[in-house]
Structure formats: C-alpha cells, structure tokens
Amino acid sequence: MNSVELCWSITSYVSIIVQLIVAGICLGIFVSPYVQGRYKAVKVGAVYSVVMTVLYIMPPQIDNILAYFIGTLAAFSVMYAEDRRNINQKIFLSVTFFSLRWLSASMAGIIDHFFDIVLLNPEIAALVWLHYGLYVAVRILGILFSFLLLLLSVKAVNRAYESKDRYMERRELVMLTVPSLSGIAGYAIFHFYQVKSEMTEFYDVLCFLYYLISVMAILVIVIIFQNWKTSQEEQSGHELLESQINNIKTHIEGVEKLYGDIRSLRHDMGNHIQMIERLMGTENTAEASAYLERLKIEWQELTPEIRTGNPVTDMILLEKKKEAQMRGIRFESDLRYPENTKLDAFDVSVILYNALNNCMESVNGENPYIRIQAFRKDSIFMLIISNSFEGKLPINPADGLPYTTKKSGGHGIGLKNMLRVAKKYMGDLSFEQNGNEVIVGIMLQVV
Numbered sequence: 446m447n448s449v450e451l452c453w454s455i456t457s458y459v460s461i462i463v464q465l466i467v468a469g470i471c472l473g474i475f476v477s478p479y480v481q482g483r484y485k486a487v488k489v490g491a492v493y494s495v496v497m498t499v500l501y502i503m504p505p506q507i508d509n510i511l512a513y514f515i516g517t518l519a520a521f522s523v524m525y526a527e528d529r530r531n532i533n534q535k536i537f538l539s540v541t542f543f544s545l546r547w548l549s550a551s552m553a554g555i556i557d558h559f560f561d562i563v564l565l566n567p568e569i570a571a572l573v574w575l576h577y578g579l580y581v582a583v584r585i586l587g588i589l590f591s592f593l594l595l596l597l598s599v600k601a602v603n604r605a606y607e608s609k610d611r612y613m614e615r616r617e618l619v620m621l622t623v624p625s626l627s628g629i630a631g632y633a634i635f636h637f638y639q640v641k642s643e644m645t646e647f648y649d650v651l652c653f654l655y656y657l658i659s660v661m662a663i664l665v666i667v668i669i670f671q672n673w674k675t676s677q678e679e680q681s682g683h684e685l686l687e688s689q690i691n692n693i694k695t696h697i698e699g700v701e702k703l704y705g706d707i708r709s710l711r712h713d714m715g716n717h718i719q720m721i722e723r724l725m726g727t728e729n730t731a732e733a734s735a736y737l738e739r740l741k742i743e744w745q746e747l748t749p750e751i752r753t754g755n756p757v758t759d760m761i762l763l764e765k766k767k768e769a770q771m772r773g774i775r776f777e778s779d780l781r782y783p784e785n786t787k788l789d790a791f792d793v794s795v796i797l798y799n800a801l802n803n804c805m806e807s808v809n810g811e812n813p814y815i816r817i818q819a820f821r822k823d824s825i826f827m828l829i830i831s832n833s834f835e836g837k838l839p840i841n842p843a844d845g846l847p848y849t850t851k852k853s854g855g856h857g858i859g860l861k862n863m864l865r866v867a868k869k870y871m872g873d874l875s876f877e878q879n880g881n882e883v884i885v886g887i888m889l890q891v892v
Contacts, residue, residue, distance in 0.1 A: 452577055460584040462498055467592045468546055469494030472520060475599035476538055478609050481839050485527045493520040510547075510633070517543045533613040537621050541602060541663060544625035547632050548656045549594035555653045557587040598660050605667040608674050610846075617670065624666045628659030678858060754782035757790045758797060762817070765801045772805075775814035780828070783821050786891035792866045796828065799859035800885055804832040810881060824892035834883040840876060847876055863887065 473490025480486050497516040500507065521539040525532065603609075613621075635652045753759050762778055769776035782793070804815045810833040818829040838847055846860050864874045870889040877884050 453580065456577075456581055456584060460588060461501060464550075464588055464591055465497040465501065466494045467588060468497070468550075468595065471546075471592070471595045471599055472542055474596065475542055475603065476520075476524060478603055479531075479534060479538060480524060480528050485524075488527065489520050489523045492523045493517070496520075513543065513546065531612055533615060533618040537613060537618055540622045541625050542599065544628045544663065545598045545602070545660065546595060548628050548660050549598055550591050551632060552594055552653055552656045553587055553591035555649050555656075556590050557583060558649060598664075601664050602667055605664055605671055607671050611674070621666060621670055624659065624662040628656070628663065631655055631659060753778075753780045754784065755790050755793070757794055758782055761794055761797050761801075765797075765805070765815075768805065769815055773813070774805075774808055775812070777814065778817040780817050780819045783826050783891050786826070788826065788870070788889065788891045792869065793828075795866050796863050796887055799863050800830045800887070802859060803885075804830060807834055807883065808832040810835045821891070824890050826889045826891045828887040828889070829884060830887075831882050831884045833881055834878070835881050838876070838878045838883050846874075 469490040471490075472493050473486045476489050477483060477486035480489070493516050496519040497512065500512045500515060517539050520542075521535055524535045524538070635655065753762065758780065762780065766776040766778070782788075782790075801815070808815060813833050815832045816830070818831075820827055840847055846864075860874075867874045867887055867889060870891065872888040872890055875886040875888075877886075
C-alpha cells in the first residue's frame with residue numbers, strides 16, 4: 446500500500462469515528478432538557494460515542510443497524526441508571542434518536558453521493574493528491590451535513606415537545622414512537638432494494654424525500670401531541686380551579702354561618718349575663734360556674750384559633766391545621782392579611798390551597814411540620830410556606846418548579862395556578878431546599 450492509499454484508508458477510518466462522536470454530541474444535546482444535570486447528558490452522549498466506536502473498530506464487524514441499536518441501548522441504560530423517573534419518556538428519546546440518526550445520516554449520504562460523482566472523473570483520478578484532497582473535502586462536507594441535519598432535527602423535536610417534566614403514559618409513548626418506527630422500516634426497505642439492484646439518481650431523490658418526510662412526520666406528531674397535552678392540561682386546570690372556587694364558596698358559607706352564630710350569641714349575651722347574676726344572687730354558685738363554663742366553651746367554638754385578619758383565609762388555615770393534626774404534623778402560622786391593599790382574598794386562597802396541598806403531600810421526617818410566615822415591606826407582600834422534607838427536591842431549571850413524581854395528567858396545574866396569581870400581582874414564585882426543609886416563596890406587589 447503506497448502513501449496515497451494509506452492516507453485514503455486513514456481518512457475513511459477517522460471520518461467514520463468523527464461521525465460517531467458527532468452523533469454522540471447530538472444525543473447529549475437531545476436528552477439534556479430531560480435529565481437532571483448537564484453532566485448526565487454529557488455522560489449519555491459519551492457512552493454512546495464510545496460504544497459505537499468500539500463496535501466499529503473491533504472485529505468481527507456486525508450489522509450496522511444492530512450496532513446502532515446496541516449503542517442506543519447503552520445510552521438508554523445510562524439515562525435509566527442516572528434517573529429512573531419516567532421510563533416511557535426515555536424509551537421515546539431513545540427510539541426517536543435512533544430514527545433521526547438514521548434518517549439524517551441517510552439524507553447526508555445521498556447529498557455526498559452527488560459530490561462523489563466528481564471523484565469518479567478519470568482526469569481528476571489521475572492526479573492522485575488532488576483526488577485525495579477532494580475526497581477529504583467531500584468527507585468533511587458529509588460530516589457537516591450529517592451533523593447539521595441531526596442537530597436541527599433533535600432541536601426541532603425538543604422545541605416542539607414542551608411537556609418535558611410530565612410523566613409519559615404508555616398510550617402517549619405508542620403515539621409518539623409510531624412515526625420513528627415507520628421511518629426506520631421505510632429506510633430498511635429502501636436500503637434492501639438499493640443493495641439488490643442498481644438504482645438511478647431518481648431513486649436517490651425519492652429516498653431523500655421519504656427520509657425528509659419521515660423526519661417531518663416525527664415533528665408533526667410531536668406538535669399534535671403537545672397541542673393535545675396543552676388542551677388537556679387547560680381543561681384539567683379549569684376543573685381544578687372550579688373545584689377550588691366551590692371549596693372557597695363552602696368556606697364563605699362557613700364564615701357566614703360563623704358570623705351568624707356570633708351575632709346570635711352577642712344578641713343573647715344580655716340574657717346570659719342576667720341568668721348568671723340571678724344564679725349568683727340566689728347563691729347557686731355551682732350552677733353559675735357550670736353555666737359560665739358552657740358559655741365559655743360555646744364562645745371558644747365560635748372563635749377561630751387562627752386569625753389572619755380575613756375570615757376566608759382563617760377558614761382555609763383552620764381546615765388545613767385540623768388535617769395536619771390528624772396526621773401528626775405540627776402546623777404553625779403567623780399570617781396576617783395585609784390591610785388597605787388591592788389584594789383579592791380569592792387569589793390568596795388559591796395560593797394557600799395549592800401550596801398547602803403540596804406541603805401535605807411532600808412533608809415527611811421524624812418531626813414533620815408545616816410553617817406559614819408572611820411579612821410586608823412597602824408595596825411588597827411576601828408569603829413563605831415551608832415544610833420538613835428529607836430527601837432531594839428535584840428542580841426543573843427550565844421553569845424553576847419541582848419535577849413531578851406523579852403519573853396523573855393534572856400534575857403541575859396547582860403550581861401553575863399559583864404562578865399565575867403571582868404574575869397577576871407583578872410577583873413571582875420560588876422553590877428552594879435548605880437542608881431538610883423545602884421553602885416556597887410567593888412575592889406579590891399589593892399596592
């Protein structure tokens with residue numbers, strides 16, 4: 446083998462390895478929004494590139510599709526080992542990337558084929574080093590085309606698929622993977638006939654169009670799925686909000702009854718005083734004490750233990766305090782409803798409902814507690830709700846909200862309602878973990 450042939454062989458060998466590394470980079474970019482931590486996405490892409498490179502250089506060589514399947518399976522195993530949430534979503538990512546890689550590489554290969562025609566020119570082939578230089582240029586262009594097509598494909602899918610932190614059900618997995626599997630099946634059929642017979646340039650164009658349509662079909666299905674998912678969440682949000690409105694109406698009815706009972710007790714207070722005086726005047730001290738004790742109990746039942754300055758929030762906090770006591774959770778509140786502000790009690794109720802429901806679901810530890818604090822400074826009203834939590838709270842960097850472990854389609858709606866109320870008052874919502882405590886901060890501008 447002379448020096449030119451050796452250069453050709455090395456260039457071909459290196460270009461394939463570079464393509465495998467480039468594919469691994471695209472895979473890392475693809476899965477990055479779905480895994481917690483950038484280093485995990487880098488690890489997934491690196492494992493894919495290493496496994497594919499080893500399979501390429503080791504004898505005996507195996508079928509290409511099987512080799513890429515093994516590489517994709519290795520990447521899936523890393524994703525699953527690093528983060529075992531939402532396995533259906535990881536299957537979707539693996540199948541979709543497997544398909545996009547083959548389709549984009551095939552389109553790039555067809556484009557390369559038209560450049561390869563130049564290399565078949567006898568006059569150029571006679572100039573061995575010029576011929577080799579053109580070959581290097583074609584291989585570089587091939588890598589660039591493959592990289593750009595794959596990168597654009599994965600970025601388009603990521604942009605269309607917004608429900609990255611939502612649990613994917615099996616029926617959703619089937620819906621999203623059908624176009625990817627169809628694309629792979631079509632590629633296998635086209636490749637089979639291409640190997641069996643000599644095809645024309647028209648056939649190459651036909652293949653290119655099919656691969657392009659397959660990529661577009663994957664993207665269109667993801668868009669359709671996302672629109673359906675958004676519509677479903679909006680419907681669930683309306684249902685949740687309607688349920689909360691009904692609950693608040695119930696609390697308002699409870700407040701009205703409470704005020705009615707207080708007015709009734711106040712109306713009868715004169716009679717009660719006269720009765721106690723009469724009993725004391727006849728020296729029936731024991732009966733007077735018993736009568737006074739019954740009156741004291743009745744007054745305590747009518748007087749809320751928690752007084753925020755707003756009867757609706759009083760009733761909500763009393764209900765949650767009773768629930769916490771039944772579950773052995775310490776419940777503390779020093780919330781004072783801000784006076785002389787534009788703040789709507791209904792909006793505060795929405796925040797308290799959803800925040801305390803989340804606390805009730807997540808609170809744990811040996812001495813579980815829920816604490817509500819609030820303060821106002823000038824036009825800013827801060828509501829801070831914290832609870833004990835032993836573990837690691839995963840936060841989605843995209844929106845700053847916690848990742849879900851729920852499988853119900855309605856998850857996240859409560860948090861979105863809280864965020865919606867905060868935005869209404871030019872405020873914001875924040876989550877953080879400080880040791881074994883999760884802290885939710887809600888900032889509102891109330892003037």
